[in-house]
Amino acid sequence: MAMSEPKFGGVIFDFFGVLTFNMVEVISYFEDRERIARGTFLRAWADPRGQELFRQLELGKISQTEWNSGFAALIGTSPDNLMARYLHDAFPAHQVLKAARQARAAGIKTAVLSNSLGREPYDPYAGFDLHNTFDEVVLSADYGVRKPDPVIFRLVLDKLGVPAERCLFVDDSEENLVAAHGLGITPLLALDEKVAAKRLREMLGLSDL
Numbered sequence: 001m002a003m004s005e006p007k008f009g010g011v012i013f014d015f016f017g018v019l020t021f022n023m024v025e026v027i028s029y030f031e032d033r034e035r036i037a038r039g040t041f042l043r044a045w046a047d048p049r050g051q052e053l054f055r056q057l058e059l060g061k062i063s064q065t066e067w068n069s070g071f072a073a074l075i076g077t078s079p080d081n082l083m084a085r086y087l088h089d090a091f092p093a094h095q096v097l098k099a100a101r102q103a104r105a106a107g108i109k110t111a112v113l114s115n116s117l118g119r120e121p122y123d124p125y126a127g128f129d130l131h132n133t134f135d136e137v138v139l140s141a142d143y144g145v146r147k148p149d150p151v152i153f154r155l156v157l158d159k160l161g162v163p164a165e166r167c168l169f170v171d172d173s174e175e176n177l178v179a180a181h182g183l184g185i186t187p188l189l190a191l192d193e194k195v196a197a198k199r200l201r202e203m204l205g206l207s208d209l
Contacts, residue, residue: 004033008168008204009166010108010109010162010166011111011167011204012111012167012180013093013096013112013113013134014170014171014172014190015112015114015124016172017171017172017173018094019096019112020090020091021091021093021193022191022192026087026088026089029089030088030089031088033047033088044071044074049070049075050071052066053074058146059144059146060140061144063118063120064117064118064122068080076169081121083117084122087122090124095123096191097133099196099197099200099201101133102201103206104133106144106204109136109161110136111137111156112136113181114138114139115146116140118141122127136157138152138154138156145156147176148180152177163184164183164184164185165185168186169187170190172189177189188200190205
């Protein structure tokens with residue numbers, strides 16, 4: 001019997017919360033360390049001023065240092081290298097990274113698509129060896145466009161050379177998944193590392209390691 005072509009030829013991974021620990025936990029640990037009330041960070045993030053600071057940073061229009069100052073004022077803490085303090089527990093999600101390497105070894109194209117949080121003075125991507133682990137790495141600030149804009153999804157599909165219908169997109173944001181789905185990309189919500197890695201292997205037809 002002839003082998004049928006696998007359904008998916010490409011997988012696009014979000015970075016924060018998919019290739020790292022769950023961001024809700026990262027934020028909780030940060031608030032506890034800073035001795036600020038739980039919920040403070042997400043309230044500031046939802047505030048129009050907080051939203052705009054993230055948007056500007058992700059588009060590369062402000063520096064990380066400027067974000068540090070602006071966001072620190074919203075949550076009532078010191079701006080000194082705030083991004084590094086905030087992302088202190090954004091450790092690698094080893095099981096998802098392992099599934100990504102397994103997919104690539106099986107001939108499936110892989111990409112990281114991240115709404116970037118800057119690389120100076122703190123580089124959240126350091127230590128992940130993304131360029132050797134994935135075929136393509138697209139950080140929003142490098143292109144001046146961010147998820148959920150369809151433009152950035154089309155850009156990463158072009159780089160991978162995989163049509164939307166044969167691509168899977170893994171993210172922890174419903175908004176981004178809906179945008180990808182609108183282009184014909186299959187969405188996969190990833191909130192738990194173990195569950196996401198298992199689901200990924202199932203969808204890609206990879207064996208359990």
